[in-house]
Amino acid sequence: MLLEVKNVKTEFKMKKGMVKAVNDVSFQCEKGEILAIVGESGSGKSVTSLSIMGLLARNAKVTEGEILFKGENLLDKSASEMRAIRGNQISMIFQEPMTSLNPVLRIGDQLTESIILHMKLSKQEAMQRAVEMLELVGIPSPSQRVKDYPHQMSGGMRQRVMIAMALACNPELLIADEPTTALDVTIQAQILDIIYRLREKLGMAVLLITHDLGVVAEAADRVVVMYCGKVVEEAKVEELFEKPLHPYTMGLLASIPRADEDKEKLYMIKGMVPNPMNMPAGCAFSDRCEKCMSICKEQEPAIREKDGRKVRCHLYTNDLEVIH
Amino acid sequence: MIKYIIKRLLLLIPVLLGVSIIIFAIMRVFSPDPAGIVLGQHATEEKMVEWRAANGLDQPVVTQYVEYMKGVFKGDFGTSYYSKKPVAKEIFSRFPATLELAFCAIIIASVFGMSLGVLSAVKKNSWIDNMSMVLSLVGVSMPIFWLGILLIIFFSGTLGWLPAQGRIETLLRPENVTGFYLIDSLIKGNMESFSSAVRHLVLPSIALAMYSMAIIARMTRSTMLETLSQDYIRTARAKGIVERKVIRKHALSNALIPIVTVIGIQLGSLMGGAVLTETVFAWPGIGKYTVEAIMKSDFPIVQGVVLLVAFIFVMMNLVVDIIYAFLDPRIKYS
Numbered sequence: 001m002l003l004e005v006k007n008v009k010t011e012f013k014m015k016k017g018m019v020k021a022v023n024d025v026s027f028q029c030e031k032g033e034i035l036a037i038v039g040e041s042g043s044g045k046s047v048t049s050l051s052i053m054g055l056l057a058r059n060a061k062v063t064e065g066e067i068l069f070k071g072e073n074l075l076d077k078s079a080s081e082m083r084a085i086r087g088n089q090i091s092m093i094f095q096e097p098m099t100s101l102n103p104v105l106r107i108g109d110q111l112t113e114s115i116i117l118h119m120k121l122s123k124q125e126a127m128q129r130a131v132e133m134l135e136l137v138g139i140p141s142p143s144q145r146v147k148d149y150p151h152q153m154s155g156g157m158r159q160r161v162m163i164a165m166a167l168a169c170n171p172e173l174l175i176a177d178e179p180t181t182a183l184d185v186t187i188q189a190q191i192l193d194i195i196y197r198l199r200e201k202l203g204m205a206v207l208l209i210t211h212d213l214g215v216v217a218e219a220a221d222r223v224v225v226m227y228c229g230k231v232v233e234e235a236k237v238e239e240l241f242e243k244p245l246h247p248y249t250m251g252l253l254a255s256i257p258r259a260d261e262d263k264e265k266l267y268m269i270k271g272m273v274p275n276p277m278n279m280p281a282g283c284a285f286s287d288r289c290e291k292c293m294s295i296c297k298e299q300e301p302a303i304r305e306k307d308g309r310k311v312r313c314h315l316y317t318n319d320l321e322v323i324h
Numbered sequence: 325m326i327k328y329i330i331k332r333l334l335l336l337i338p339v340l341l342g343v344s345i346i347i348f349a350i351m352r353v354f355s356p357d358p359a360g361i362v363l364g365q366h367a368t369e370e371k372m373v374e375w376r377a378a379n380g381l382d383q384p385v386v387t388q389y390v391e392y393m394k395g396v397f398k399g400d401f402g403t404s405y406y407s408k409k410p411v412a413k414e415i416f417s418r419f420p421a422t423l424e425l426a427f428c429a430i431i432i433a434s435v436f437g438m439s440l441g442v443l444s445a446v447k448k449n450s451w452i453d454n455m456s457m458v459l460s461l462v463g464v465s466m467p468i469f470w471l472g473i474l475l476i477i478f479f480s481g482t483l484g485w486l487p488a489q490g491r492i493e494t495l496l497r498p499e500n501v502t503g504f505y506l507i508d509s510l511i512k513g514n515m516e517s518f519s520s521a522v523r524h525l526v527l528p529s530i531a532l533a534m535y536s537m538a539i540i541a542r543m544t545r546s547t548m549l550e551t552l553s554q555d556y557i558r559t560a561r562a563k564g565i566v567e568r569k570v571i572r573k574h575a576l577s578n579a580l581i582p583i584v585t586v587i588g589i590q591l592g593s594l595m596g597g598a599v600l601t602e603t604v605f606a607w608p609g610i611g612k613y614t615v616e617a618i619m620k621s622d623f624p625i626v627q628g629v630v631l632l633v634a635f636i637f638v639m640m641n642l643v644v645d646i647i648y649a650f651l652d653p654r655i656k657y658s
Contacts, residue, residue, distance in 0.1 A: 113563060
């Protein structure tokens with residue numbers, strides 16, 4: 001197993017007290033697999049990825065759990081050990097290609113930085129590698145483009161540069177945090193295609209964080225659905241789309257517009273994500289759930305597993321076995 | 325770029341015209357009659373009329389101004405009422421002293437101000453941050469002359485380490501080449517004068533630097549805090565770069581524009597002469613000289629200095645704008 005996230009809790013220190021952004025999250029990611037983490041804003045998916053990278057904001061901390069990367073707990077690593085892993089074995093691309101590149105440094109400088117650092121290449125060799133990487137992500141005339149500044153490139157091109165930068169040191173795990181959200185639909189498809197293609201070619205695993213189920217359907221092997229800092233469902237991508245178990249997942253799927261259906265109005269999950277300072281007792285989704293039962297308001301459901309699928313819902317209390 | 329610079333230089337003309345009109349008017353409206361001061365209180369009325377006529381002050385103000393500007397365009401800024409020497413000569417014999425002090429002060433202010441600001445931003449809300457912000461608050465609020473006097477009492481009086489007054493020991497004054505004693509003594513290879521010049525510079529530079537340092541530290545802190553929260557800083561950290569390099573290479577280079585702006589403005593105002601510092605340390609610069617000229621209604625000197633200061637400010641702004649283009653590739657002048 002490449003990555004095992006075990007019962008991780010990440011808390012933010014706020015003026016009003018501690019807020020659990022990630023609450024007992026567990027999942028695993030195998031070598032070469034594309035694992036999607038899906039959820040609304042505030043579901044804790046980005047915080048989960050930053051917890052893995054060790055790049056949490058100063059007021060945030062992983063308070064419980066383990067993050068095992070190739071069997072070693074990343075939470076036990078020192079700052080310098082983490083630096084040797086970041087950008088080398090685990091790398092990350094971000095949502096905003098427009099602001100994720102340093103505006104005053106040339107593309108080539110930004111690309112070679114991690115190559116020189118982790119691969120111990122000379123400046124010329126690193127630049128050569130940078131050009132190769134740009135070519136790999138489909139940037140035309142890469143040997144010229146390394147001299148460009150970010151503002152001379154479009155959003156799609158910048159995201160390609162980000163991918164090239166992330167993959168430059170042959171990472172084993174790529175964390176892609178909403179890599180296509182800020183891009184046009186046509187560019188989205190290209191970027192996903194690049195990630196998909198390079199996964200095949202380079203064999204790295206991808207943790208694809210997104211709120212877009214279209215992206216999930218297109219690229220992922222397996223899906224983890226998060227809601228309010230908890231995993232509510234986990235399944236293979238085909239299974240999830242075919243038969244979602246959790247009412248939240250059902251709602252998400254139902255709210256996707258479909259070209260083959262002529263609906264007057266799109267489906268909408270009623271209500272709002274609860275305030276993390278004031279979570280409902282019992283199941284966090286209970287206030288919005290169409291299948292809410294009286295037990296849901298009282299008792300928090302545990303994750304249950306059956307046939308490689310996991311779900312956190314009282315609907316399945318009887319036919320699935322409790323795993324923790 | 326060159327076109328832009330020329331355009332900006334052309335803008336100097338209206339600025340200098342405006343400034344010259346204002347200072348010309350102010351001097352003639354608010355200053356006491358120079359004839360009375362130059363000739364002393366026992367001068368007869370005839371003598372005073374005669375003196376005014378000789379210096380063109382009997383003419384209508386507009387005529388005086390036109391005559392003055394005619395001279396200015398020919399490079400003649402008039403002569404001092406007292407020394408009878410050309411204004412340009414009087415000013416430029418004192419200007420290097422002011423510049424030398426201003427440059428030393430701005431270097432101290434920039435180095436310490438930026439270091440404190442960066443440190444504060446990186447260690448936000450720690451005791452280091454609190455200490456350096458208290459220090460910069462003190463720097464902004466402490467009157468320069470008082471700080472100057474404290475420095476003199478302690479370093480020059482109690483400890484006796486450094487001289488309290490003047491630019492250099494008189495006997496060690498280097499031969500005049502640039503007017504900058506540090507440079508002149510180095511040109512002649514005279515280390516004794518060099519060290520004397522340095523020792524004389526220390527206290528006034530520190531006193532003068534304090535305020536600018538505080539302003540620079542605050543500006544650096546706030547822009548660094550903003551820059552450190554940018555996405556590209558997270559990207560840099562995600563690459564596994566050491567924090568020191570993240571701060572220096574990725575954050576500071578992006579935070580420099582507002583910092584350079586503040587440094588430019590501070591340097592501009594320091595070059596206009598530091599009246600209080602020059603007075604406390606008996607520094608023979610332009611600030612003290614100008615105040616004396618104002619007191620004595622020496623119109624040509626005051627006008628000349630004000631024009632020079634306006635010119636310096638416009639040039640400083642231009643230089644800062646040009647530096648922007650080097651700091652940020654997105655800024656292009658065309």
